[in-house]
Amino acid sequence: MSKLNSRCWLFVGPTLNGSAPLVNGSGLKILPPVKRGDVERLVLKRRPSVMAIVDGQFHQCLSVGHAEIRLALAKGWQVWGLSSMGAIRACEMKHLGMRGYGEVYQWYCRDEYFRDDEVALMHRPNPPYNAVSEPLIHLRVWLQELVKIRLLSAGQQRALLKQLMSMWFGDRTLARAQAMVLSVIPHRARELDKTLAEFDRFRLKSHDLDNFLREQPWKLGA
Numbered sequence: 001m002s003k004l005n006s007r008c009w010l011f012v013g014p015t016l017n018g019s020a021p022l023v024n025g026s027g028l029k030i031l032p033p034v035k036r037g038d039v040e041r042l043v044l045k046r047r048p049s050v051m052a053i054v055d056g057q058f059h060q061c062l063s064v065g066h067a068e069i070r071l072a073l074a075k076g077w078q079v080w081g082l083s084s085m086g087a088i089r090a091c092e093m094k095h096l097g098m099r100g101y102g103e104v105y106q107w108y109c110r111d112e113y114f115r116d117d118e119v120a121l122m123h124r125p126n127p128p129y130n131a132v133s134e135p136l137i138h139l140r141v142w143l144q145e146l147v148k149i150r151l152l153s154a155g156q157q158r159a160l161l162k163q164l165m166s167m168w169f170g171d172r173t174l175a176r177a178q179a180m181v182l183s184v185i186p187h188r189a190r191e192l193d194k195t196l197a198e199f200d201r202f203r204l205k206s207h208d209l210d211n212f213l214r215e216q217p218w219k220l221g222a
Contacts, residue, residue: 008218009042011064013055013129014121015083015205022213033129034085036062039072048076050218054209055129056085058120066093073097081105082212083205084119084135101217102208104137119205120169134174139164141202142195146181151191156184174199 010016013033016023023030031038033055042051051072056064069089072079073096081090082101090100091108100109108114118140122133143161146152152160160180164172174196181192200206 008050008052008216009046011038011051011053011055011086012209014123014131015054015209017128017130017206019206019210019213022210028213032127033057034064036065037068039064040068043068043072043075043077050078050080052080052082052212052218053086053089054081054083056089058085059122064089069093069098070096078218080212080218083208087119087208088116099217101212103204104208107137115165117169121172122170133170133172134177135205136164136169136172137204138199138202139172139174139177141204142177142199143181145195145202146192149191149195151185151188151195152181160184 007027007029009029009031010023011031011034016030031042034053035057039051039053053064053069064085066089069079070093078099079097080099080101081087081093083104087100087102087105087108090098090105094100094109100106104119107118115136118137119135121131121135123129123131140161143152143157147154147157160177163180164177178192178196182189185192
């Protein structure tokens with residue numbers, strides 16, 4: 001895109017917490033987690049540019065609509081989606097011109113049974129929108145690691161994942177997941193604690209945003 005249209009409007013909330021330093025001096029315009037109508041208002045108010053949808057609201061209001069994203073695309077906006085709500089919409093609308101980015105997006109695209117609540121979490125209502133639960137996708141990757149390092153068997157992993165999938169997304173906290181795993185391997189608490197101390201490496205949503213902000217793919221051309 002031309003320099004004139006290179007500003008990126010970023011709809012983001014709790015996923016930004018680990019990547020906030022990358023925003024400084026980047027030319028990004030930070031907006032709250034997107035909800036129904038926000039994209040349309042931006043598109044009707046501003047000249048075509050770039051927008052990236054990361055986090056979105058859905059529990060307390062209507063989620064961002066496909067029609068308003070189509071409107072943005074029709075008016076010449078470059079629209080990206082990643083990490084969370086954005087990854088879902090980008091996968092759903094990839095054939096209409098919305099662009100997806102990152103591992104979470106790829107996961108949605110390759111697995112038709114991957115559920116929307118994999119990326120859902122509860123967070124505080126105001127900036128910096130601190131998370132109070134853990135997305136299932138992060139817990140899923142963590143459980144995979146526990147199998148890899150032989151703390152869990154594949155069967156134990158499947159049983160634990162099934163329990164987590166049956167829970168309301170707001171109840172999926174790291175403390176609750178830890179207690180569930182400890183009930184299966186109570187004698188491996190020290191090793192389990194070590195993986196929890198490094199839990200940030202399992203937070204795919206934040207990694208995708210971090211890489212997006214570093215690479216700034218919207219500046220590479222249309």
